[in-house]
Amino acid sequence: MPLCLIVGCPNSLKSTRALEIKEFFEKEKKKTVYIISENDIIKKSEIEKNNVYQESAKEKLIRAELKSNSMRLLNKNDLIIMDGLNYIKGYRYEIYCATKASRAAQCTIHCVVTKEKGWKFNEKRDKNEAYAREIYDALWLRFEEPISTNRWDSPLFAVTDEDKLNMQEIYETLYERKPPVANQSTQNPPTMDTNFLFELDKLTQDIVTDIVSARKIGNIGAIKVKNSTETVNIPSEVNASQLNRMRRQYLSYSKLHIHTAGDLTKAPTLFVQYLNSVLSE
Structure with missing residues (x-):
């Protein structure tokens, strides 16, 4: 293939x-x-x-x-x-x-x-x-x-x-x-019901907001994300608008690859893996 x-x-x-x-x-x-x-x-x-x-x-x-x-x-x-x-x-x-x-x-x-x-x-x-x-x-x-x-x-x-x-x-x-x-970050995010994309949009927005808030109070390096087993590493030069652009790209990818069963429990970790993958050089 x-x-x-x-x-x-x-x-x-x-x-x-x-x-x-x-x-x-x-x-x-x-x-x-x-x-x-x-x-x-x-x-x-x-x-x-x-x-x-x-x-x-x-x-x-x-x-x-x-x-x-x-x-x-x-x-x-x-x-x-x-x-x-x-x-x-x-x-x-x-x-x-x-x-x-x-x-x-x-x-x-x-x-x-x-x-x-x-x-x-x-x-x-x-x-x-x-x-x-x-x-x-x-x-x-x-x-x-x-x-x-x-x-x-x-x-x-x-x-x-x-x-x-x-x-x-x-x-x-x-x-x-x-x-x-x-691996998990390249597998299709599952959905539990028709509200999956709405919930995923809200969840990823909350994660971006938490990252930006952590930055504002001086947190640098790895940032712990709620309900995720992994930390996110955001370079200091990456701003909120760039994070939101990556978030929209992730949502677009998810929209094209929705399964008909599953839940949102893995979504925070998948999104963190996506951010780390895109930002890693």
């Missing part, structure tokens, strides 16, 4: 690399390969490309469809390639959790290009495919670079526009290594 996550700034040859990987795996390894393309989803949505990245609500819908289309295709042997910017660390973590819960192998391909060269590539694109300058610059500022020490970005293959991918190593990573074992 392997998945290959393509990551990169605008015009870093992401789709070119996706096609190269597809050709290698189909011809050399006789695998069935599916490319799920962010650009294709945008075209089908009939939303102008620059408008997608200008309005967060529209971009969120595109990301959600990219993820759901990819996860739906996961199976035992076929290779799924997610071709898109995939620039948000929390979003990549969600993908990691989903593939890990499915016992699927995964790798990240980071397509690297200089900002200047990327803009030159952009100027050669068809008008309907090109980024406006302000959107291009904004996406570069938003980009959260994958790091090999982050388990959700690893194994990581970085490739410049002048490099060749090591296809055999990618194949061995996806098909010959054992996939990661699912």
Whole structure:
């Protein structure tokens, strides 16, 4: 059930690399390969490309469809390639959790290009495919670079526009290594009734409030969270708005992975594990 996550700034040859990987795996390894393309989803949505990245609500819908289309295709042997910017660390973590819960192998391909060269590539694109300058610059500022020490970005293959991918190593990573074992933080949070999401929203908000309050009275280092078996470690530079953004990302992930049985007793620990995972480097 392997998945290959393509990551990169605008015009870093992401789709070119996706096609190269597809050709290698189909011809050399006789695998069935599916490319799920962010650009294709945008075209089908009939939303102008620059408008997608200008309005967060529209971009969120595109990301959600990219993820759901990819996860739906996961199976035992076929290779799924997610071709898109995939620039948000929390979003990549969600993908990691989903593939890990499915016992699927995964790798990240980071397509690297200089900002200047990327803009030159952009100027050669068809008008309907090109980024406006302000959107291009904004996406570069938003980009959260994958790091090999982050388990959700690893194994990581970085490739410049002048490099060749090591296809055999990618194949061995996806098909010959054992996939990661699912743990509590990547398993789907259970639900006891239809009020689960409401209760989870309130519970996670209370945890964030407690963390912020602890900070205000001078508590530093590990913070004990009520009803959790673990402590949360929040770097001093992380503020309340950033914590709430992570909370919303966790709720979005939970909304897509609700089981029909269970309770909220493990939710505080799962949320703490999520925060620690996203914030760890």
